[in-house]
Amino acid sequence: MKHILTRFFGITFAVLLITGCNNSNSQSNGALGSSAAEKVYVAPGEQDDFYAFLSGGYSGNLTVYGLPSGRMFKEIPVFSQFPTSGYGYSEETKPLLNTSFGFVPWDDLHHPDISQTNGELDGRWIFVNGNNTPRIARIDLSTFETSEIIEVPNCAGNHSSSYVTENTEYVVAGTRFAVPVPQRDMSIKDKKGNFKGALTFYKVDPETGRMSLAFQVLMPGFDYDKAHPGRGNSHGWFFFTTYNTEEANTLLEVNASQNDKDFIAAVNWKKIEEFVANGGGTKMPTSYMHNVYDEETHTATSTTINEVLTVDPADVAGAIYFLPTPKSPHGCDVDPSGEYIVGSGKLSADVTVHSFTKMMDAIENEKFSADAYGIPVLDFEAINAGSVKSGGLGPLHTEFDANGNAYTTFFISSEVVKWKLGTWEVLDRKPTFYSVGHLMIPGGNSRKPFGKYVVAMNKITKDRYLPTGPELEHSAQLYDISGEKMELLSDFPTHGEPHYAAGCPAELLAPKSTKIYKLEENKHKYVTPTPGDARVERNGNEVHVYMAMIRSHFTPDNIEGIKVGDKVFFHITNHEQDFDVPHGFAMIGANNSEVLIMPGQTKTLTWEPKRVGVWPFYCTDFCSALHQEMQGYIRVSPSNSNIELSWSLGE
Amino acid sequence: MKTNLKWIIGLFVLILFMGCKNEADTQNQSNEAPTEQKTEKSGQAFIKDDVGKPNVLQIAIGSKDHSTLVAAVQAAELENALVNAGPLMVFAPVNAAFDALPEGTVDNLLKPENKDQLAHILKHHVTPGNYSKDFLKKFKKLGQASNGYVPVEVKGDDVFVGGAKILASVPAGNGIVHVVDKVILPEE
Numbered sequence: 001m002k003h004i005l006t007r008f009f010g011i012t013f014a015v016l017l018i019t020g021c022n023n024s025n026s027q028s029n030g031a032l033g034s035s036a037a038e039k040v041y042v043a044p045g046e047q048d049d050f051y052a053f054l055s056g057g058y059s060g061n062l063t064v065y066g067l068p069s070g071r072m073f074k075e076i077p078v079f080s081q082f083p084t085s086g087y088g089y090s091e092e093t094k095p096l097l098n099t100s101f102g103f104v105p106w107d108d109l110h111h112p113d114i115s116q117t118n119g120e121l122d123g124r125w126i127f128v129n130g131n132n133t134p135r136i137a138r139i140d141l142s143t144f145e146t147s148e149i150i151e152v153p154n155c156a157g158n159h160s161s162s163y164v165t166e167n168t169e170y171v172v173a174g175t176r177f178a179v180p181v182p183q184r185d186m187s188i189k190d191k192k193g194n195f196k197g198a199l200t201f202y203k204v205d206p207e208t209g210r211m212s213l214a215f216q217v218l219m220p221g222f223d224y225d226k227a228h229p230g231r232g233n234s235h236g237w238f239f240f241t242t243y244n245t246e247e248a249n250t251l252l253e254v255n256a257s258q259n260d261k262d263f264i265a266a267v268n269w270k271k272i273e274e275f276v277a278n279g280g281g282t283k284m285p286t287s288y289m290h291n292v293y294d295e296e297t298h299t300a301t302s303t304t305i306n307e308v309l310t311v312d313p314a315d316v317a318g319a320i321y322f323l324p325t326p327k328s329p330h331g332c333d334v335d336p337s338g339e340y341i342v343g344s345g346k347l348s349a350d351v352t353v354h355s356f357t358k359m360m361d362a363i364e365n366e367k368f369s370a371d372a373y374g375i376p377v378l379d380f381e382a383i384n385a386g387s388v389k390s391g392g393l394g395p396l397h398t399e400f401d402a403n404g405n406a407y408t409t410f411f412i413s414s415e416v417v418k419w420k421l422g423t424w425e426v427l428d429r430k431p432t433f434y435s436v437g438h439l440m441i442p443g444g445n446s447r448k449p450f451g452k453y454v455v456a457m458n459k460i461t462k463d464r465y466l467p468t469g470p471e472l473e474h475s476a477q478l479y480d481i482s483g484e485k486m487e488l489l490s491d492f493p494t495h496g497e498p499h500y501a502a503g504c505p506a507e508l509l510a511p512k513s514t515k516i517y518k519l520e521e522n523k524h525k526y527v528t529p530t531p532g533d534a535r536v537e538r539n540g541n542e543v544h545v546y547m548a549m550i551r552s553h554f555t556p557d558n559i560e561g562i563k564v565g566d567k568v569f570f571h572i573t574n575h576e577q578d579f580d581v582p583h584g585f586a587m588i589g590a591n592n593s594e595v596l597i598m599p600g601q602t603k604t605l606t607w608e609p610k611r612v613g614v615w616p617f618y619c620t621d622f623c624s625a626l627h628q629e630m631q632g633y634i635r636v637s638p639s640n641s642n643i644e645l646s647w648s649l650g651e
Numbered sequence: 652m653k654t655n656l657k658w659i660i661g662l663f664v665l666i667l668f669m670g671c672k673n674e675a676d677t678q679n680q681s682n683e684a685p686t687e688q689k690t691e692k693s694g695q696a697f698i699k700d701d702v703g704k705p706n707v708l709q710i711a712i713g714s715k716d717h718s719t720l721v722a723a724v725q726a727a728e729l730e731n732a733l734v735n736a737g738p739l740m741v742f743a744p745v746n747a748a749f750d751a752l753p754e755g756t757v758d759n760l761l762k763p764e765n766k767d768q769l770a771h772i773l774k775h776h777v778t779p780g781n782y783s784k785d786f787l788k789k790f791k792k793l794g795q796a797s798n799g800y801v802p803v804e805v806k807g808d809d810v811f812v813g814g815a816k817i818l819a820s821v822p823a824g825n826g827i828v829h830v831v832d833k834v835i836l837p838e839e
Contacts (some may be wrong), residue, residue: 411736
């Protein structure tokens with residue numbers, strides 16, 4: 001009896017002991033959680049303090065989040081077709097995805113960068129790069145729509161992109177995979193010395209934002225990985241990390257790690273700009289596409305360009321130098337003052353920091369340790385400002401606050417490390433969950449960071465959320481960095497795979513956000529300006545339907561005289577002039593998607609009817625109390641029928 | 652018997668209280684200086700996953716020949732570093748290798764004040780990479796997580812890394828574990 005009782009109490013108390021302590025554990029987590037909760041809580045009806053634009057990686061798109069809430073507001077389609085809105089399916093947006101390889105409806109979107117004036121975010125546009133089929137896109141930050149996509153010729157893997165200079169003079173595109181330039185049939189084994197890594201500079205029109213390829217520097221065939229512009233004193237320079245300076249063509253994980261140091265390429269673009277302005281450079285035949293979306297016609301057009309101005313580094317003395325940087329550097333970040341250039345050797349424990357002042361001194365005094373294909377390699381000791389003995393492993397990217405601190409992600413040791421510029425002292429470190437890639441502080445790679453939060457974007461999620469099968473959305477963590485120590489506030493899922501992000505204060509964008517497109521300014525070729533203009537026209541087997549839509553009907557909503565074998569273009573104009581009242585349009589059997597049409601906008605969906613019958617179409621966006629009534633019919637007759645075209649509403 | 656029971660109850664209440672107090676203290680500390688405290692028992696190392704291929708840490712934990720190494724990893728709080736996506740190649744000295752060190756070395760390293768030194772030595776046994784013993788013959792040296800290098804030497808069929816001979820190799824979910832016969836001490 002005694003034995004049993006003892007065992008009973010023993011077990012009971014053991015359980016109590018465990019659960020008791022678990023409680024205390026979860027309570028204190030809860031207490032910690034509640035102060036963090038207050039910091040990320042945005043009450044219903046209130047708005048976030050910051051916009052965050054996260055690259056979607058292999059989704060091909062850009063996502064818009066609010067900080068501190070971590071709520072996703074929008075997915076902006078850029079390089080990928082997007083059936084949600086019909087982007088890349090509608091006739092108006094298809095041209096945006098044209099390339100010299102044909103229609104490419106997907107890409108791997110990286111590195112958003114917001115336009116700058118005097119080194120500060122100006123919130124006009126955001127640039128993103130397509131890595132796979134090299135392209136740069138510009139998104140208008142008043143409409144949050146893709147306005148322009150330009151291809152990058154002589155490039156493969158457009159990775160060190162799409163960063164802008166301090167006044168958005170240029171947006172850059174650097175080649176990750178060196179290739180023959182121009183492309184030709186040759187043995188892969190002959191890569192070394194025969195491939196090129198093109199660094200392309202696009203001029204950005206200061207009024208319209210339109211990009212035009214200014215010049216392309218044909219660098220040695222290394223892998224150009226990441227980049228950031230100089231700012232302040234170093235304005236006029238651009239810095240690109242390189243790896244695989246061994247120029248290996250196979251098993252890079254071994255063969256590209258042979259050199260203790262690779263380089264950061266320092267490119268004096270002002271000098272090259274001058275060289276080109278004085279007639280320098282060589283015009284090379286090529287072919288690339290430039291696609292521009294016109295907001296007035298609501299239509300994109302594609303132009304093929306057949307020539308590129310190339311620059312051989314040997315022809316512009318003093319424009320390009322290599323800064324030796326240990327262990328296959330990945331991130332290339334420049335502090336707000338422009339003095340420090342931070343290279344993160346991705347297999348290293350340390351972060352290497354170069355000094356711009358020392359770099360200029362080394363150039364002036366020709367402190368060179370070697371040259372690579374004629375490009376001077378500066379002496380490491382002469383330019384090195386210091387290195388951060390982090391205690392972590394696998395540094396990737398660095399962002400900055402406004403108080404002289406830097407924050408570096410460590411992939412292998414899964415953490416963000418805060419350190420002091422100038423003393424290189426580690427001030428704080430916080431774990432991330434898990435395997436962090438990029439991080440972002442709004443304005444954190446500009447002259448004026450807004451150092452309130454850092455977002456860490458992880459590659460691996462594991463147990464952070466409820467499991468959803470083998471595939472999980474990547475996790476991001478938000479930290480408060482306003483104090484001496486970073487404080488983890490929240491976790492939120494991100495879409496696709498964020499490769500970098502850009503953020504800015506909400507007030508920079510919110511007041512100028514477009515609400516509607518003015519119907520009277522709609523210059524679409526197939527606009528239906530009033531319901532009275534609605535009609536159907538036949539041109540051979542092409543049928544153009546000029547259709548208007550308003551809550552809660554289409555004009556016309558009954559159409560007859562369509563035949564099997566026709567190609568029907570529904571040009572639909574949304575006559576609403578009311579904020580946030582889009583209409584959708586979907587046609588049974590259409591081999592593309594729906595289209596979502598904003599107030600005042602015209603969009604075109606193409607439909608090739610294949611079967612005789614009476615077929616419905618409807619509005620896909622619940623627009624009104626009578627949304628379910630917003631529907632219509634099309635009669636499809638046999639191809640040899642002679643039924644006249646007719647259309648009507650309410651007859 | 653009644654007295655005995657009271658005594659037992661009293662003892663358990665005391666343990667319960669002390670246990671919880673300690674826990675609460677730890678939490679308070681972690682609120683003040685949340686640097687590394689909170690990570691002790693959270694993170695990837697502590698995710699239960701009995702389906703995936705074991706990672707390098709799980710392999711070491713599962714090997715009775717590596718109890719000293721595992722104790723050292725735990726003392727250095729490097730568990731989470733070994734379960735990362737990596738890839739990680741761990742050169743895992745057997746217990747006998749630690750025993751062969753001068754007397755008192757291991758005990759000394761396991762002291763809390765020597766945690767950083769221990770972590771540095773352990774990281775000298777980790778390469779970001781995943782190569783079989785055969786494949787390692789292609790290398791002259793390896794760059795380690797300690798930021799130092801170790802030489803790779805081939806003698807007959809044997810491969811020596813930092814002077815330690817590879818005895819066996821176990822592929823892991825996030826890399827590979829090479830069992831070695833010596834502790835690889837950094838040069839400095």
